[in-house]
Amino acid sequence: MTGRDVTGADLRAWAPGVPGIAEVFHARFTDHAYPVHAHETWTLLVVDEGAVRYDLDRHEHGALPASVTLLPPHVAHDGRSARPGGFRKRVVYLDGTALTPALLGRSVDRPAFDDPVLRRRVDQLHRVLGRPGEELAAQSRLAFITERLAAHLGERHEQRRHDPGLAHRLRDLLDARVTDGLGLDEAGRLLHAHPTHLVRAFRAEFGLPPHRYLTGRRVDLARRLVLEGMPPATVATAAGFHDQAHLTRHFRRVIGTTPGRFVGRPG
Numbered sequence: 001m002t003g004r005d006v007t008g009a010d011l012r013a014w015a016p017g018v019p020g021i022a023e024v025f026h027a028r029f030t031d032h033a034y035p036v037h038a039h040e041t042w043t044l045l046v047v048d049e050g051a052v053r054y055d056l057d058r059h060e061h062g063a064l065p066a067s068v069t070l071l072p073p074h075v076a077h078d079g080r081s082a083r084p085g086g087f088r089k090r091v092v093y094l095d096g097t098a099l100t101p102a103l104l105g106r107s108v109d110r111p112a113f114d115d116p117v118l119r120r121r122v123d124q125l126h127r128v129l130g131r132p133g134e135e136l137a138a139q140s141r142l143a144f145i146t147e148r149l150a151a152h153l154g155e156r157h158e159q160r161r162h163d164p165g166l167a168h169r170l171r172d173l174l175d176a177r178v179t180d181g182l183g184l185d186e187a188g189r190l191l192h193a194h195p196t197h198l199v200r201a202f203r204a205e206f207g208l209p210p211h212r213y214l215t216g217r218r219v220d221l222a223r224r225l226v227l228e229g230m231p232p233a234t235v236a237t238a239a240g241f242h243d244q245a246h247l248t249r250h251f252r253r254v255i256g257t258t259p260g261r262f263v264g265r266p267g
Contacts, residue, residue: 016129018138019185020098020146023091024129030086034079042094042107043071044145046122050087054079057108063089068118070149072107090126098146106153118148131249133242137211139184143195166191167205170198174210178217179240184210214240219254222247223262232259 012026022041028049036055045052045063052063056077063069071077073096081087125141128134169191173182184195187210191198202210222239226232236247251259 016135016138018129018135018142019183020094020142021092021129021138022095023093024126025091025093026089026126027091028086028088029081031081032086033081034077036076036078038074038076039071039093040073041096042073042099043069044092044094044122044149045069045071046090046119046126048088048090050085051082052079052087052089053082056111061111063112066114066116066119068113068115068122069111070107070113071111072104075104075108090122092122092125092129094146098142099150103150103153110153113149113152115148115152118145118152121145121148131246133246134211136181136184136214137209139195140199140209140211143184143199147196163197163201164205166193166198167201170202170210171206171213174214175217178214178221179238181214181240215250216254219250222251222259223255226259226262235259 010028014024015022016024034054046068047063047065049065051065052069054061054063054077056071057075061069062082121141121144125138125145128138128141170187173187173190184198187193187198188195193201199209202208202213206213208216218240222235222241225235225238230238232247233244236242236244239247241247241250248258251257251262255262
Protein backbone atom coordinates (compact mmCIF):
# COMPACT_ATOMS: atom_id res chain seq x y z
CA MET A 1 0.00 0.00 0.00
CA THR A 2 1.35 3.42 -0.97
CA GLY A 3 -0.03 6.81 -0.02
CA ARG A 4 0.48 10.38 1.11
CA ASP A 5 -1.01 11.97 4.21
CA VAL A 6 -1.65 15.58 5.19
CA THR A 7 1.79 15.99 6.79
CA GLY A 8 3.43 15.49 3.40
CA ALA A 9 4.72 12.01 4.19
CA ASP A 10 5.35 9.46 1.45
CA LEU A 11 4.33 6.06 2.76
CA ARG A 12 4.37 2.45 1.70
CA ALA A 13 3.37 -0.47 3.90
CA TRP A 14 2.74 -4.14 3.16
CA ALA A 15 2.66 -7.61 4.70
CA PRO A 16 5.23 -9.67 2.74
CA GLY A 17 4.06 -13.15 3.68
CA VAL A 18 7.48 -14.06 5.10
CA PRO A 19 7.52 -15.98 8.41
CA GLY A 20 8.80 -13.77 11.20
CA ILE A 21 7.86 -10.50 9.47
CA ALA A 22 4.54 -8.91 10.38
CA GLU A 23 4.88 -5.75 8.28
CA VAL A 24 7.26 -3.72 6.13
CA PHE A 25 7.01 0.08 6.27
CA HIS A 26 8.85 2.66 4.16
CA ALA A 27 8.27 6.36 4.79
CA ARG A 28 9.64 9.84 4.34
CA PHE A 29 8.39 12.33 6.93
CA THR A 30 8.95 16.07 6.72
CA ASP A 31 7.31 17.27 9.93
CA HIS A 32 5.58 14.31 11.55
CA ALA A 33 6.51 13.41 15.13
CA TYR A 34 5.44 10.12 16.69
CA PRO A 35 3.70 10.38 20.07
CA VAL A 36 4.67 7.98 22.84
CA HIS A 37 3.46 4.52 21.83
CA ALA A 38 4.42 0.85 21.91
CA HIS A 39 4.28 -2.03 19.41
CA GLU A 40 3.57 -5.70 19.97
CA THR A 41 6.37 -6.44 17.51
CA TRP A 42 10.12 -5.86 17.37
CA THR A 43 10.91 -2.74 15.30
CA LEU A 44 13.97 -3.14 13.06
CA LEU A 45 14.74 0.34 11.73
CA VAL A 46 17.24 1.90 9.34
CA VAL A 47 17.35 5.58 8.47
CA ASP A 48 18.38 6.42 4.89
CA GLU A 49 18.22 10.23 5.08
CA GLY A 50 18.32 12.62 8.01
CA ALA A 51 18.33 11.39 11.59
CA VAL A 52 15.74 10.38 14.19
CA ARG A 53 15.74 11.26 17.85
CA TYR A 54 13.63 9.11 20.16
CA ASP A 55 13.04 8.32 23.80
CA LEU A 56 12.93 4.64 24.70
CA ASP A 57 11.80 3.79 28.21
CA ARG A 58 12.40 7.46 29.12
CA HIS A 59 16.01 7.48 27.85
CA GLU A 60 17.01 9.52 24.79
CA HIS A 61 18.60 7.84 21.77
CA GLY A 62 19.32 8.62 18.13
CA ALA A 63 19.05 6.71 14.85
CA LEU A 64 21.58 7.63 12.13
CA PRO A 65 22.01 6.34 8.56
CA ALA A 66 25.07 4.26 9.44
CA SER A 67 23.40 2.36 12.28
CA VAL A 68 20.69 -0.24 12.76
CA THR A 69 18.06 0.30 15.45
CA LEU A 70 16.09 -2.45 17.18
CA LEU A 71 13.20 -1.39 19.40
CA PRO A 72 11.71 -4.10 21.62
CA PRO A 73 7.99 -4.91 21.81
CA HIS A 74 5.74 -3.46 24.52
CA VAL A 75 8.24 -0.74 25.47
CA ALA A 76 7.13 2.89 25.16
CA HIS A 77 8.96 5.15 22.70
CA ASP A 78 8.37 8.19 20.53
CA GLY A 79 10.17 9.58 17.47
CA ARG A 80 10.93 12.85 15.72
CA SER A 81 13.34 14.30 13.20
CA ALA A 82 16.65 15.39 14.66
CA ARG A 83 17.38 17.70 11.74
CA PRO A 84 15.48 20.20 9.58
CA GLY A 85 13.94 18.65 6.49
CA GLY A 86 12.68 15.43 8.02
CA PHE A 87 13.92 11.88 7.53
CA ARG A 88 13.46 8.79 5.38
CA LYS A 89 13.32 5.38 7.02
CA ARG A 90 12.67 1.71 6.33
CA VAL A 91 11.21 -0.55 9.00
CA VAL A 92 10.66 -4.29 9.33
CA TYR A 93 8.28 -5.23 12.14
CA LEU A 94 9.32 -8.67 13.44
CA ASP A 95 6.85 -10.91 15.24
CA GLY A 96 7.56 -12.85 18.41
CA THR A 97 9.10 -15.81 16.57
CA ALA A 98 12.01 -13.81 15.15
CA LEU A 99 13.83 -13.07 18.43
CA THR A 100 13.61 -14.62 21.88
CA PRO A 101 11.85 -12.70 24.69
CA ALA A 102 15.02 -13.06 26.77
CA LEU A 103 16.63 -10.36 24.62
CA LEU A 104 14.01 -7.73 25.44
CA GLY A 105 15.73 -6.22 28.46
CA ARG A 106 19.09 -6.04 26.74
CA SER A 107 17.56 -4.34 23.69
CA VAL A 108 16.11 -1.60 25.92
CA ASP A 109 19.62 -0.85 27.18
CA ARG A 110 21.22 -1.07 23.74
CA PRO A 111 18.83 -0.34 20.86
CA ALA A 112 21.38 0.80 18.23
CA PHE A 113 24.23 -1.04 16.50
CA ASP A 114 27.03 0.51 14.46
CA ASP A 115 27.65 -2.63 12.41
CA PRO A 116 28.27 -2.19 8.65
CA VAL A 117 27.64 -5.89 7.92
CA LEU A 118 24.30 -5.82 9.72
CA ARG A 119 23.36 -2.54 8.03
CA ARG A 120 24.12 -4.01 4.61
CA ARG A 121 22.13 -7.16 5.34
CA VAL A 122 19.10 -5.15 6.44
CA ASP A 123 19.32 -3.11 3.24
CA GLN A 124 19.50 -6.31 1.18
CA LEU A 125 16.48 -7.69 3.02
CA HIS A 126 14.41 -4.64 2.13
CA ARG A 127 15.40 -4.92 -1.52
CA VAL A 128 14.29 -8.56 -1.61
CA LEU A 129 11.06 -7.82 0.28
CA GLY A 130 10.15 -5.29 -2.40
CA ARG A 131 10.07 -8.03 -5.06
CA PRO A 132 7.22 -10.59 -5.12
CA GLY A 133 8.20 -14.23 -5.27
CA GLU A 134 11.44 -13.90 -3.27
CA GLU A 135 10.21 -15.32 0.02
CA LEU A 136 12.98 -17.92 0.38
CA ALA A 137 15.64 -15.28 -0.28
CA ALA A 138 14.01 -13.03 2.32
CA GLN A 139 13.92 -15.85 4.87
CA SER A 140 17.62 -16.57 4.31
CA ARG A 141 18.59 -12.93 4.80
CA LEU A 142 16.33 -12.54 7.83
CA ALA A 143 17.87 -15.60 9.50
CA PHE A 144 21.35 -14.08 9.34
CA ILE A 145 20.06 -10.70 10.53
CA THR A 146 18.32 -12.10 13.59
CA GLU A 147 21.34 -14.26 14.40
CA ARG A 148 23.60 -11.22 14.29
CA LEU A 149 21.20 -9.14 16.35
CA ALA A 150 21.02 -11.87 18.99
CA ALA A 151 24.82 -12.04 19.07
CA HIS A 152 25.02 -8.28 19.62
CA LEU A 153 22.63 -8.69 22.53
CA GLY A 154 24.68 -11.45 24.11
CA GLU A 155 22.94 -14.60 22.89
CA ARG A 156 25.43 -17.19 21.69
CA HIS A 157 24.82 -19.67 18.86
CA GLU A 158 26.73 -22.88 18.53
CA GLN A 159 29.13 -22.73 15.57
CA ARG A 160 28.79 -26.03 13.73
CA ARG A 161 31.25 -27.56 11.33
CA HIS A 162 30.58 -27.98 7.64
CA ASP A 163 27.91 -30.67 7.14
CA PRO A 164 27.81 -31.99 3.54
CA GLY A 165 25.09 -34.51 4.38
CA LEU A 166 22.75 -31.79 5.59
CA ALA A 167 23.41 -29.75 2.45
CA HIS A 168 22.55 -32.69 0.22
CA ARG A 169 19.37 -33.43 2.16
CA LEU A 170 18.31 -29.81 1.73
CA ARG A 171 19.05 -30.01 -1.98
CA ASP A 172 16.85 -33.09 -2.24
CA LEU A 173 14.01 -31.19 -0.58
CA LEU A 174 14.43 -28.25 -2.95
CA ASP A 175 14.52 -30.57 -5.97
CA ALA A 176 11.26 -32.14 -4.83
CA ARG A 177 9.60 -28.74 -4.37
CA VAL A 178 10.81 -26.76 -7.40
CA THR A 179 7.34 -25.52 -8.31
CA ASP A 180 5.70 -25.33 -4.89
CA GLY A 181 8.75 -23.91 -3.13
CA LEU A 182 10.06 -24.57 0.35
CA GLY A 183 10.28 -22.15 3.25
CA LEU A 184 13.47 -22.04 5.26
CA ASP A 185 11.59 -22.54 8.53
CA GLU A 186 9.85 -25.62 7.15
CA ALA A 187 13.16 -27.00 5.87
CA GLY A 188 14.65 -26.43 9.31
CA ARG A 189 11.84 -28.40 10.95
CA LEU A 190 12.11 -31.24 8.46
CA LEU A 191 15.90 -31.47 8.75
CA HIS A 192 16.13 -30.57 12.46
CA ALA A 193 18.55 -27.71 11.81
CA HIS A 194 18.63 -23.97 12.45
CA PRO A 195 17.90 -21.91 9.29
CA THR A 196 21.26 -20.16 9.34
CA HIS A 197 23.06 -23.49 9.67
CA LEU A 198 21.12 -24.77 6.67
CA VAL A 199 22.16 -21.82 4.54
CA ARG A 200 25.80 -22.01 5.63
CA ALA A 201 26.00 -25.76 5.01
CA PHE A 202 24.39 -25.43 1.58
CA ARG A 203 26.64 -22.56 0.50
CA ALA A 204 29.76 -24.35 1.72
CA GLU A 205 28.88 -27.51 -0.20
CA PHE A 206 27.43 -26.10 -3.43
CA GLY A 207 28.81 -22.56 -3.67
CA LEU A 208 25.50 -20.70 -3.59
CA PRO A 209 22.64 -20.14 -1.13
CA PRO A 210 19.48 -22.28 -1.29
CA HIS A 211 17.26 -19.56 -2.77
CA ARG A 212 19.60 -19.06 -5.74
CA TYR A 213 19.77 -22.80 -6.31
CA LEU A 214 15.97 -23.01 -6.34
CA THR A 215 15.71 -20.07 -8.73
CA GLY A 216 18.17 -21.77 -11.07
CA ARG A 217 16.12 -24.96 -11.04
CA ARG A 218 13.00 -22.95 -11.83
CA VAL A 219 14.74 -21.21 -14.74
CA ASP A 220 15.82 -24.61 -16.08
CA LEU A 221 12.22 -25.81 -15.90
CA ALA A 222 10.97 -22.62 -17.51
CA ARG A 223 13.32 -22.88 -20.50
CA ARG A 224 12.16 -26.45 -21.14
CA LEU A 225 8.53 -25.38 -21.03
CA VAL A 226 9.19 -22.44 -23.34
CA LEU A 227 10.89 -24.76 -25.83
CA GLU A 228 7.84 -27.03 -25.67
CA GLY A 229 5.71 -24.10 -26.85
CA MET A 230 4.07 -23.03 -23.61
CA PRO A 231 3.30 -19.27 -23.47
CA PRO A 232 5.56 -17.34 -21.06
CA ALA A 233 2.62 -16.23 -18.90
CA THR A 234 1.68 -19.87 -18.35
CA VAL A 235 5.30 -20.91 -17.92
CA ALA A 236 5.68 -18.48 -15.01
CA THR A 237 3.20 -20.22 -12.73
CA ALA A 238 4.06 -23.70 -14.02
CA ALA A 239 7.72 -23.17 -13.08
CA GLY A 240 7.01 -21.71 -9.65
CA PHE A 241 7.45 -18.00 -10.33
CA HIS A 242 5.17 -15.36 -8.85
CA ASP A 243 4.16 -13.94 -12.24
CA GLN A 244 5.53 -13.31 -15.72
CA ALA A 245 7.57 -10.30 -14.60
CA HIS A 246 9.20 -12.42 -11.89
CA LEU A 247 10.03 -15.10 -14.46
CA THR A 248 11.38 -12.58 -16.97
CA ARG A 249 13.68 -10.91 -14.44
CA HIS A 250 15.36 -14.15 -13.41
CA PHE A 251 15.31 -15.68 -16.89
CA ARG A 252 17.14 -12.64 -18.28
CA ARG A 253 19.65 -12.67 -15.42
CA VAL A 254 20.50 -16.35 -15.91
CA ILE A 255 20.03 -16.89 -19.67
CA GLY A 256 20.74 -13.39 -20.97
CA THR A 257 17.44 -12.89 -22.75
CA THR A 258 13.70 -12.95 -22.10
CA PRO A 259 11.54 -16.10 -22.39
CA GLY A 260 9.77 -14.63 -25.41
CA ARG A 261 13.05 -14.15 -27.30
CA PHE A 262 14.61 -17.42 -26.18
CA VAL A 263 12.91 -19.71 -28.69
CA GLY A 264 14.65 -19.91 -32.02
CA ARG A 265 17.93 -18.26 -30.95
CA PRO A 266 21.01 -19.98 -32.43
CA GLY A 267 22.88 -22.28 -30.08
